[in-house]
Amino acid sequence: MTNKWQAGRLNSDLHDVGLDTLAVRSGQRRTPEAEHSEALFLTTSYVFESAADAAAHFSGAVKGNVYSRYTNPTVRNFEERLAAMEGAEQAVATSSGMSAILALVMALCSAGDHVVVSQSVFGSTISLFEKYFKRFGIEVDYVPLQDIGAWEAAYKPNTKLFFVESPSNPLSELVDIAALATSAHSRGVLLAVDNSFCTPVLQQPIKLGADIAVYSATKYIDGQGRCLGGALAGRAEHMNEMVGFLRTAGPTMSPFNAWIFLKGLETLKLRMQAHNENTLLLAQWLEKQPNVEKVYFAGLESHPQHALAKKQQQGFGAVLGFDVVGGKEAAWRLIDATRLISITANLGDAKTTITHPATTTHGRVTPEARLKAGIKDGLLRIAVGLEDMEDIKADLARGLAAV
């Protein structure tokens, strides 16, 4: 079914172009309407030319759209653009970041397999492994993110997957992804990296040696707090397994959300650069403030893994933590004294947000486990947005004065 719209200059047939160009143009296939911006296909199913054509589509003899749980042109546009930016063979979109992790494990692991996870991953990720995967016979162990020796010590003959989030939330710890990939591969283990915080603009896990990149698109890929979505990127052999799970079980991305995300990719680099600059400014400022004990941000020269962050990332991201003097009372007073910054645990938004991890994101963890993880009672997390940082500083200064 090639027509003139699918060939030549009305289509995006890109070779040897830069990341910025891929972000704006890749994956687009224009319809006969010759629309300039990417079309949004809000349709659940597709029609066939004849009974024979329908049968051929269902049997797979003819490749084409059948039903949007299987394929949708807008979702495919997002997947192809993300894969191009990631430098991956293929990407697969999911209904949320959590369903990306669900698809990853459902597609690659079976009962009796063992998975090693960094202990500082997103809270719902731990719940998914602990409450659900374990019930279906998957063994799970947790190790300190940075310590390659601990990953190697946790390895067992049935280990299938290493799962990491780097940099971590909220303490901005890192693992050397290339070193961990080498270690995993020498044992026949796959490495998956949750790259939601960096996005392909700031870190390309696959180029560093990881097998699969995992995304919550809800965060920076959307960037304005509108839609839930997720994605996986990697080699076709793995991605086809994910597709099989997703089209059967159903946590596929909605076409509307895919359209928001693929337009988000067009401005992702500019937004990440601004998020980066703002966060570094704010982190440096916070380090100098009275009542601030410590700032956790890999972009600071005082951060023990600053050199590694510079080596494997093209920017430091936009999430920072800091300890205030005075514990929980002081931290809550600071939050309540701000007027501009949003009090919410969400991140990856144009709007700056603040949260108190010990009583929110890490609230269900025991105090001992929290301290072991470095989450002190006076710790605050800021996900830095795109406002004028002078206004954010003034807001925080008001909060720090209230401490």
Ligand SMILES: *Cc1c(COP(=O)(O)O)cnc(C)c1O
């Ligand atoms: C938010 C987040 C998730 C989960 O994504 P959802 O889109 O909310 O399901 C997973 N990993 C990280 C690092 C996140 O920040």
